[in-house]
Amino acid sequence: MSRRSVSRRQFLGASGAAVVAGLAGCSAGESGTSTDTASSADTLKIGVLEDQSGNFALVGDPKAKASMLAIEEINANGGIDGKQIETFQRDPQSDNQRYQELTRTAINEENVDALWAGYSSATREAIRPIIDRNEQLYFYTTQYEGGVCDEFTFAVGPTARQQLGIVLPYLVEEFGPDIYTIAADYNFGQLSADWVKVLANENDANVLGEEFIPLSESSFGSTINRIQEADPDFVMSMLVGANHTSFYEQKASAGLDIPIGTSTAMAQGYEHRRLNPPAMANIYAGVNYMEEVPTDSNTRDGGFVDRYFEMYPDAPYLNEEAETNYFSTYMYKKAVEQAGTTEQPEVIDALESGIELGTEEAPEAPEGETISLDGATHHVDHHMWIMRADEEHNIEAVENRQIPEQFLSETVGCNLPENPEQTQYTPVDYYEEAE
Amino acid sequence: MVNGINLALQFLDSFAFIVLAAAGLAIIFGIMGVINLAHGEFILIGAYTTTLAATQLGLPLVVAMVVGGVVTGVFGIITERVIISGAWPNWVSQRTLGRDVIEPLYDRLADSMVATFGLSLILTQGARIRFGNSIDQISTPFGAISYGSFSYSTYRIVLAGVSIGLLVATYYLFTRTDFGMRARATIQDKETAQAMGVNTDRMYMLTFGIGSALAGLTGALFAPVISMQPTLGDQFLVEAFVAVVVGGPSVVLGTALSGGVLGAILAVFSNLYGTFIGRIALLVAALIALRFLPEGITGFIEQVQKRRQESE
Numbered sequence: 001m002s003r004r005s006v007s008r009r010q011f012l013g014a015s016g017a018a019v020v021a022g023l024a025g026c027s028a029g030e031s032g033t034s035t036d037t038a039s040s041a042d043t044l045k046i047g048v049l050e051d052q053s054g055n056f057a058l059v060g061d062p063k064a065k066a067s068m069l070a071i072e073e074i075n076a077n078g079g080i081d082g083k084q085i086e087t088f089q090r091d092p093q094s095d096n097q098r099y100q101e102l103t104r105t106a107i108n109e110e111n112v113d114a115l116w117a118g119y120s121s122a123t124r125e126a127i128r129p130i131i132d133r134n135e136q137l138y139f140y141t142t143q144y145e146g147g148v149c150d151e152f153t154f155a156v157g158p159t160a161r162q163q164l165g166i167v168l169p170y171l172v173e174e175f176g177p178d179i180y181t182i183a184a185d186y187n188f189g190q191l192s193a194d195w196v197k198v199l200a201n202e203n204d205a206n207v208l209g210e211e212f213i214p215l216s217e218s219s220f221g222s223t224i225n226r227i228q229e230a231d232p233d234f235v236m237s238m239l240v241g242a243n244h245t246s247f248y249e250q251k252a253s254a255g256l257d258i259p260i261g262t263s264t265a266m267a268q269g270y271e272h273r274r275l276n277p278p279a280m281a282n283i284y285a286g287v288n289y290m291e292e293v294p295t296d297s298n299t300r301d302g303g304f305v306d307r308y309f310e311m312y313p314d315a316p317y318l319n320e321e322a323e324t325n326y327f328s329t330y331m332y333k334k335a336v337e338q339a340g341t342t343e344q345p346e347v348i349d350a351l352e353s354g355i356e357l358g359t360e361e362a363p364e365a366p367e368g369e370t371i372s373l374d375g376a377t378h379h380v381d382h383h384m385w386i387m388r389a390d391e392e393h394n395i396e397a398v399e400n401r402q403i404p405e406q407f408l409s410e411t412v413g414c415n416l417p418e419n420p421e422q423t424q425y426t427p428v429d430y431y432e433e434a435e
Numbered sequence: 436m437v438n439g440i441n442l443a444l445q446f447l448d449s450f451a452f453i454v455l456a457a458a459g460l461a462i463i464f465g466i467m468g469v470i471n472l473a474h475g476e477f478i479l480i481g482a483y484t485t486t487l488a489a490t491q492l493g494l495p496l497v498v499a500m501v502v503g504g505v506v507t508g509v510f511g512i513i514t515e516r517v518i519i520s521g522a523w524p525n526w527v528s529q530r531t532l533g534r535d536v537i538e539p540l541y542d543r544l545a546d547s548m549v550a551t552f553g554l555s556l557i558l559t560q561g562a563r564i565r566f567g568n569s570i571d572q573i574s575t576p577f578g579a580i581s582y583g584s585f586s587y588s589t590y591r592i593v594l595a596g597v598s599i600g601l602l603v604a605t606y607y608l609f610t611r612t613d614f615g616m617r618a619r620a621t622i623q624d625k626e627t628a629q630a631m632g633v634n635t636d637r638m639y640m641l642t643f644g645i646g647s648a649l650a651g652l653t654g655a656l657f658a659p660v661i662s663m664q665p666t667l668g669d670q671f672l673v674e675a676f677v678a679v680v681v682g683g684p685s686v687v688l689g690t691a692l693s694g695g696v697l698g699a700i701l702a703v704f705s706n707l708y709g710t711f712i713g714r715i716a717l718l719v720a721a722l723i724a725l726r727f728l729p730e731g732i733t734g735f736i737e738q739v740q741k742r743r744q745e746s747e
Contacts, residue, residue, distance in 0.1 A: 053560065055666060058568040185711060213710050218661050218670045221448045221591065222705040222713065225441050228585045242569075243670055245662035249572065253660070255579030255586040269569075274663070276574035316567060 044080060044342045046071065046329070047088045047112035049102050054094025055215070055241050056119040059268045059319060063141060064089065066322035067116055069311050070329035080333045081340070088112055094119070096126040103127045107134045113342045114139065114332050116325060120240070121145060121188040125424070128153060132422045137344045139332070141324040143263060143288070145191035146379075146407050147425040149414035154351060154378045156328045157321065158288045160195040160238075162403045163263035166384040167286030168196065168236065170399055171261045172205045176233030181210035182223060182247075184240035184264075189213075192238040192263065194427040194434040201433045208232050218243040220250045227256065234259040237283075245271055252279040259284065266290060267320035272393040280389040284398065288382040289323040289367040292395040297366055304366040323366050331355045331373060351375065352417045368402065376415045379405035438706075444587045445706050447595035450698035454598040455657070456671040457678035457690045458605070459650030465679050465686030466609075466622055467642060468542050469519060473551040474675055475668020476558035477647050481507045481654025483562065486663055489573045496576060496659075503655030504648045511647020515640050518550055522636065541639070555668075562665040575659040594656055598694075601649065606687040608645075618642045677721045683731020692732045697721070 048067045051060030071085045079085060088110040092098040099118060106112045107130070114137045118124045124140050131138045131152055139154045146159030168179075181196050183189030193210050200207050208230045211223055227235060237260050239247055248271055260283045266272050267290035272280045287293075291305060298304045304326070308318050334357070335350040336342055352375035357365050365371040368383025381404040388398050408414035412425045427434040459478075463471045471477075485503035488494045494502065516523045521537025528536040540547040577589035609615035620628040621638040629635050653671070661667055678697060682689025700720045705713025728735040 053563055057563065058664060061568060211709050214714060216670060216673075217710050217714065219448065219452060220710075221587070222445050222702075223710060225445065225585060225587075225706065226709075231584060242662050242664045242666060246660060249575060249662075250588065250660055253575035253577075253579060253588040253590060255581065255588075273571075274569050275572050279574065316569075 042083055043086050044083045044113045044336070045086045045088060045110060046332075047106035047110060047115040047117065049090055049092050049099060049106065049115070049117035050325075051094045051119055052091040055243075056094040058242060059321065060094070060119045062315065062317065062319045062322035063116075063119070063325045065312050065315060066308065066318070066326040067329060069308055070326045072311065073307070074329070074333055080336050083342070092117075092123075096123050099123050099127050100130060103130050107131075107136050113137070113344065114347070116141060116328070118142065119321070120186075122186055124148075124153075125187065128422070135344065137348055139325075139328045141328055142321050143268075143324075145188050145195070145426075146405075147191070147412070147427075148423075149377065149408050149412065149416065149425060150422045151416050151420035152348070152422070154328070154373070156331070156373065156378075156380045157324045158382045158384065158403075159379065159405060159407065160192045160263060161199075161407050162288070162382055162384055162405065163286040164192070164195050164199055164236070164261075165286070165403055165406075166399065166401070167261040167263070167284050167386050168199045168205075169203045170386055171234045171259060171284060172200075172203045175259050177203075177205035178230075178232040179205055179207045179234060179236055180227050180230050180232035181207055181236045181238070182227075183210065183212055183236075183238035184244060185212035185214050186240075189238050189240065191426055193236075194431075196236050197433050198427050198431045201431075213239065213244065215241050216243060218246045220247045221254075223247070224251050224254050224256050227251075227258070232258070234261060236260075237262040238264050240264055242269075245269060245275075248279045248283075249275055252281070257282070261286065263287070266387065266389060266395075270317040270319065272389045272395060273317060275393075277393045278391045280393055281391045283389050285387045285389075286384060287320050287387060288384055289320050290385075290387055290395070291318040292387060292397075293367060293385055294397050295366060295368060327357055327365060327371055330357055331371075349417075351378075368400070374405060374409060375417060377405055377408040378416060379408060381405060440582055441585060442702060442706055444592065446698055446702040448591050449701040449705075450694050451591070451595040451598040453674045453678050453698050453701075454602060454690060454694035455594070455653040456675040457682070457694065458598075458601055458653055459646045459648070460675045461679050461682065461686040461690045462605070462646035462649065463643060464676075465682070465684075465689070466619070467639070467646070468544065468622075469540060469547040469551070469643075470544050471551045471646075472548055472672075473514075473555040473558060474650055475670075475672050476555045477507055477511065477650035477668070478654035478657075478671055479558065479562060479665065479668040480510055481651030482658040482661070482663065482667060483566065483570065483654075484651070485655040485658040486570060486573055489658075490571055496573065500652070500655035500658075503658070504652035507651020507654070508644045508648030510651075512640055512644040514554065514647070515643035518554065519547070519643065520636070520639055522640075559665045559668075566665075569662070569664045572663050573659050588660075590659065597656060601652070602687060602691050605649070609687065614641070674717075677717070681721055681724045681728075681731055683728070683733035683735070684737070685733035689731055689733040693724075696724075696732070 050064035051057050075084050088106050090102050092102050106115055116139045119142050121144050138152055141157050143157040146161055148155045179200055181193045183193045197207050262285050266285045267287040334355050335347050339346040339350040354375045356370055356372040372381050384403045385400040386398040387395050411430050460474045463469050481503040484506045485499045488499035488502045520539045524537050525535040575590045579586045579588050617633045618638045621635040625635050678693045681693040701713050701717045704716035
């Protein structure tokens, strides 16, 4: 009996202490970005939430790995302003609800100084309200449909207008003006298809038809029939995820032999390595980066590819988003050094002053000569490539040039330092042909 | 004319997909009453075994597919012994603790669901840890046939043929052979079957093994045409359960009929209005079927027959 009452008292004491500690934690969290972050003076903390299991594991895993590569390199070279980087890394399992939980944990409990999170646009939109409410500096590093004008979000991957903007005009020139669009049936695919219409209009081409395909679909017989019925000059494919990969093998075995332009295939899920030739023959990817991009900083001894596979000898591929995670970590480093602090408003100010990475100093920009951040829109003017797979799945670079972000900067007039907002703009609001 | 051929081929394709997706489940769920949520992962085992046997061991595709089916069948038997009937753990515990530790999962629908869901998580993540996020794929054999401005993969038509062959073989096995009779007797009335000299334990094990082998064969047959990654089984689950439930109590005939009906609906709607509408039409059709034929298609047929006999 006496033993029991003692243990109850102990329990009450312990839980009371826990409540006090919890409240203290809350108040620290609410005062937000002021001095009391969890990391001590000689460290700073970065959150990395990328899918390592579930539907997007294939494309998310290289992102996590590349973030860790950049962090390890920076730490080995003395950290950021002498501060070593700590990481808060978890696997959200391609599940948007887990993303929301982990985002809250990263911000409120781990007090991360900057957050990298998410593969799909659906994920980004699921966590962006949490990010904005907590005024958290956030890097979204996937190629995406574009249009996010958000004072706390740096969407540093290429946008649909940049990716499709290099590949679509080229295919119109080479093969003719008739286009058929197939795209994944969610916000990314729908908006990318709108961009195909806008770009078709700008290049005097026409979209004969479009089909949106649920992410769970893996049989493409009727889709292939409909493409053959429409008889386009080329197909634009914005298919996403593991199930949709089946399309390429199925169209090859059905004898559908047509050039395909894409912003999603090969550079992200390395289908040209996983599928047997000639499934990916004649596919043109508009990308800022893939492992085969023939720049010096990418391919030389000790270059980006070498360093990645030295750290991860068993990794299957170095994909488009991995490069974005990598260089954006260095952009953050540069911004913190420029700001002289990890205080997030100051770091955001530094990023908005326009950060540029180049060949002169570490790291080089694996995709081209320089990578520069546009402070007004929080987007990057990427060096874009058209990469083509041949009958044996060898990759060659067909064309490349710098393409600035245009939609937010020129069409919308997004200027975040002047006019802070948290909006995603869509092409339908600005172009009649996108409707 | 050409559209007719399109539609016919599309129907064969959908029919084959639904029937093959449901084949193993029809036996394990339909006959044995175990809701096997690891059905998709049994398909995964078949697909991975086939692909690895072809790419790593250099086996010819047909042999690799048979290996895929057999390996999954053996895995199914192990699953039955360890998790579903618990015979092996109980054998050990009888000798060490002197009592059973596992109550068999037969006719415990909800419990079998939880146990097999756990198994499916272990298998998916196990495949991811062991083989990574994808494995290299084999290409589709046989090329394509052309008609007008269209062409269709010959292999997809072969699949339709194989699915019909499998249905006939399964039907024959369970209705025309001694084994089939014993298996059905066991599942209908275990005690009586035992009294008649049937080794019911063995019947459960073998029936589960056959169901698993069929699921494995489905994975083997689809290995060349779907993307090889750890969650590949998921894409079969909806069609499999819908087909078995709509099919009703006479599982093999039911699967054939629901494959026919649902395949036709899927083909017509996805051909005319696109993949998305096709999928919606399939699910709406299943809803309507279950609202008006709660016992499934074959249950409805039985009712009609009974009524006719009574009126005579």
